[in-house]
Amino acid sequence: MYSDTSHFARLCPAILSASLTNPTTHYGRTGMARIGVISISDGRDYVHAGIAEFINTTEDRLVAALTAAGHTVVRGSAPVSDNALAGSVARSVAAAGVDLTVLHYAVWAFPHFTMLAAGATPGPLLLLSNIDPVQPGMVGMLAAGGALDQIGRAHTRLWGDPADPALITAIGTHATAAAAVQSLRGSTFGRFGGRPMGMNTAVANTDQWQRLFGIDVEEIDQWEIVRRAELADPAEAKAAREWLEQHTAGVHYDGDKLTPELLERQIRSYLAVRELISEWRLDFSGIKGQPELTQYFATMDITEAFLNDPYDWNGPKQPHICATEADMDGALTMQLLHRIAGTPVLFADVRHYHADRDIWDLCNSGQHATWFAARSADPAENLAKVHLYPEVFFFPAGGASVHHLAAPGQMTLARLTRLDGDYRMQLMLGEFENYDAATNEALMKQSTWEWPHAFARLDAKAEDFLSRFGANHIHAVPGDHRAAVRAACELLGVRLDEFAR
Template sequence: MAEVHRLFVLGRPTFDVDHARACSPAAISLLRDSGVQFTGDGDMLFDNAQVAAAIEASAGDAADGVIVIQSTFTDAEAICMIAERFGGPLRIWALPEPRTGGRLRLNAFCGLNLAAHALGLRNREFVPLYAAPERPGTAERVKAWLKASPLPAPVTREPRETASQAGEAALRALRGMRIGRIGEHPAGFDTCAYSDEGLDALARVRVETIGLDRLFDAARAVPEDEVGQVRADLADVAGIADVDQAELDRSLRLRGALDRLKAEGRYDAFAIRCWPETFTEYGGAVCGPVAMMGEKRTPCACEADVHGAISAYMLQAIAGEPAFLADIVDIDADDDTAVLWHCGQAPRSMARRAEPVAATIHSNRKMPLLFQFALKPGRVTLARISQAGGRLTMAVATGEMLDAPPSFGGTSGVLRLDVPAAAFLENMLGATLEHHVALAYGDHRDALEHVARELRLPVLDLTP
């Protein structure tokens, strides 16, 4: 007898809904071909009210498990609503998209990443799949996935004994670090939560809260000549004159506002609620200013991610140069690479030299200023002081950034990791790692081992 599963298709209207609607039916068709029957109509659910209604409509039906198709990025609230209501096997299929160099149309892997972390915090097992329905071999992968067990969590280990001057520099930077948290992290972003007590115990890190209104008021008060100087510093950025100039002005003012807040509060880093209010209430993107602040060694973490800010600051101190807090948005087992990306906020010193750094707009909100470029080739280290599974660890990975054109709009790089991409995917999702990782050029394993030992953090090695 065929198994019956509750089916939920998750999406967000700020992404490419037409493309998602073209991809999801192909996934559902493969599931049916594999013998699965469904409750639910397979319509895309765009908000929590629609998810709640679908849950109630399905609640009275007998089912063997739950299948969620992650058709675009979503936060983790919807998947947690589903997981809390229904027991039994929970399977999540996220849909990849081609690396076209244009807009990140779906960003579904990042949604899977957030879901994995949230489920890990709740001790809820799940079985992930990341596969394009149209690719050869996906039908066989789907059949295997339907029978698969949850991924095992990678085993953490004690840090190695190392002596590292760079690690000591990072420890000095972390101890007593001051972070300005501007706004609160978005709902469904458990990846960005933090504990004041935990940060104090870690390294006496202090977080001070700042209202978004204070940032916006400070931006509006930045003198015209200062805005002009920031713009003059961008003279080599291609296309700067082609974006909406009023929105550009508002964006550049955010750079001046962050400078002022930093001086007033003596902050080492910021964790900023970057959307939606910077667009919907203020009218300009903070992404470009974040890149400029990172270049000046003041990391700014998106989505008010305090641990992301700490991780970038730590890695910056180790490397002696800027760090980039990025999402992992694609992992391709066939060509053995991953893509690290963020809207447009990598420091410009990380740019590949084959093409100029260009000005662009936010892919969803359509406002400047963001930077557009591919990351330069070279050895890189990824790191995060992670709270995956509710336990602090030092997550580490290493690899080689390839000399490749942009995969998606904004700032992105194609990475060949030191383990096969398929193994990294399993390690990352099995560990339920957060969606932001800090990146710096160079191999900094010894320094990170040193920091982990001094802070008494087990090491989560994603590329052992």
């Protein structure tokens, strides 16, 4: 078993230096949201002259609070006090590539300025009113919001003092959701192989994806993985195998289903898929695997685990969301959660319900990102809890199953499913739990012990979940991100289907 962090740092110093100085460096989030702020004023010259200083002071406080929260703020060049400014200021802010535009009402504001600014703003809008009783900013927001309602322009409304952390958090949540949704548009999903084992829930309508989410689907034959794996660098495959042997809790060769040669074949498959991702400019992907690769080549467990991880044997990297069994709606859910939370995303089967404990075993056929073993910024801590075991009888081609138990903590669990052709986001809160070693082992051995597990206590009654949940796969990220998921669904026009006890 390997657990010496200092030795890991000597082997791959970039990983520890990056993770310790900036824990989010390799979690997929390179910064917070870009937020545009445009203050709307009164169109009467003499009134605007008398309130401009108040507007600017209030906007200064708002911008300072958003900046302190880590966001990049793009300010309008001046408060909007006439028709021409409404369009020009909004176009300038939009051109800066903001994720969300905040129309700010510190005073009474002519509503048609909002309409003109909205017309020049292609992205999401948030109307924000102050709560100062001296100036009727709330009146301005309501008049503007009503006008937008009349033409069907979607928007969000918030109100409060910029000094209130809850308000700044709420704005940030909407901006994060807007950025996540925008990141989907114009992206490409790589689908390696077709429908796995008759699994209808793993296949989506590409026209619907393009229309609703702006995503293109690139179909790539699994033969490309096989072909390119044979061409991958054997020296890197050997070095990676030795890295895994040294830094995981154990590589348990059996001379049959798991040998050094099979493990290197899995590693070469990872290198092949990385090459294809780069060549086809894929933003996220899914690999069918079953039954062709799992029967005649090797499982994709190493490939999928380390694609989703924020590191590999070469050092830190951005996670590339990859779904097992080429599950399209699963991959889409994961990509959205990844863009919201900035972390790797768990992919799992809903394997078993332990009624005596009211917990679910979320277990997958050999692949969870190794990051979930400890959820540490130090890869050594995660890998020290990971075992590579020989694949079970389902997969005669063999290879390594990536075995670990997910670390405990609060989780947001979600899945995009379809009801009569329409998308819905099935969403709930939960807790991953760990127990004493003997209990953990006993629970894992009730299903497929060699596979990775997460013991989840869901904020959902078992009978409700089993009656309503629309897929066999579920996905999770650490923390409570339900507010951002709700906001993203509103922007996408996707119905929410939330579970609660």
